[in-house]
Amino acid sequence: THDQTGTLRTPIVAVLGHVDHGKTTLLDKIRGSAVSEGEAGAITQHIGATAVPLDTVSQMAGSLVDPDDFDLPGLLFIDTPGHHSFTTLRSRGGALADIAVLVVDVNDGFQPQTLEAIDILKRTGTPFIVAANKIDTTPGWNPQEGEPIQQTYEAQSKQARQRLDENLYEIIGNLSDEGFSADLYWRVQNFTKNIGVVPLSAMTGEGIPDLLAVLMGLSQRYMKAEMEIDVAGPGKGTVLEVKEERGFGATLDVVLYDGTVREDETIVVGGANSPIVTEVRALLQPRPNAEIRTEKRFDRVDQVSAATGIKIAAPDLEDAMAGAPVRVVRDRDVDEVIEEVQAELAGIEVETEEQGVVVKADTLGSLEAMANALQEAEVPILRAEVGDVAPRDVSIAGTAREDEHKVILGFNVDVLPDAEEDLEDSDVRLFSHDVIYQLVEDYDEFVTERKR
């Protein structure tokens, strides 16, 4: 069973959309868990990956997905954060994905981040479908738990149906304004030319069978046509998170999007100072339907193939950066692979100026998102780095000429004990938060306060 040459790769499905439109809830419903309840400010701050096997898909989709019709192993869903500061994380989610689900709240309609997501999908040429979510909030709605949309429609009053239709046609109109010919999904013949809109509720599950059926059909066709890829090649992935695990030290949560990685293989990983060359000690796989960010139990495996979320244990991973590339070396020259990793990292550097604030963030993606948010707010950056607040950051911030630049903005990071002391002894201010826009707002308020 280990020879996977010629096997279809698990399609990567990115879930995009405006904040609070229901991306995480939709995935929760599909995998039967409750990740969204445990999130800070209920906003998804990192990209999460969940592998949903074919049997789960067909179980949820009932008669709409017959597993015998498909030779795909399942779907790998990537949840992405919705706040406007997350453009870059999302674009990475978009580029990583084979197909995307754009979640739009039927009552709220198109919002700025919906448009941003569409821009990313256009730019990356990612085929997508629209999940018109929260249909259960339509006034007078009569919910039909977990049913396909046709059955649900039949159970509604004429008024409720009309109200929903009005909202759906508004969404279709908005898509057309963006240059897409769109329609309700059951009227769409060719999903690579026209955008299908699937009305659903992440809360009650109605319409989710339809969404899964469309996703399976679209990926089966799309992947067959375009990517009969060799999943046995050297693995390529992106680091989601660097985490300490008991017994393993620093480990990486990775989305493997191409090829295979095996135990004992040499890998190159993007690090804070330079690329890290190391050897895989253990591959730890979350159970099916488990979210890699929150899962505590893993199965140890000797190799995995794309696409999947996998935890990699290896020596010397302390300096690895979330958002950085991971590459299996295998039969290639190690220097060649190091260069590849360096080239990819060079594409995601933050612009800094001679005067400005110091920014620390937990991942490359969030650092980039912070930089974007600060640029939008016209806040100059002196220095931006991934990692906890260290004494060096305090001394750098302390050299600023203006008081409003004697500032460290920390997103989702800790303060090292020595830095804590240095902060007390200096006039440097630390703002820290795990919600980006809150952090920018807090700083803005401080600057305005001072100008009064």
Ligand code: GTP
């Ligand atoms: P970000 O990760 O912050 O971008 O948000 P999100 O798109 O993941 O939204 P999330 O799933 O956290 O849902 C936001 C809120 O909408 C939560 O309170 C959900 O319970 C609610 N919600 C999501 N889907 C539905 C739905 O279909 N019906 C109803 N009534 N509420 C929903």
Ligand code: MG
């Ligand atoms: Mg979310």
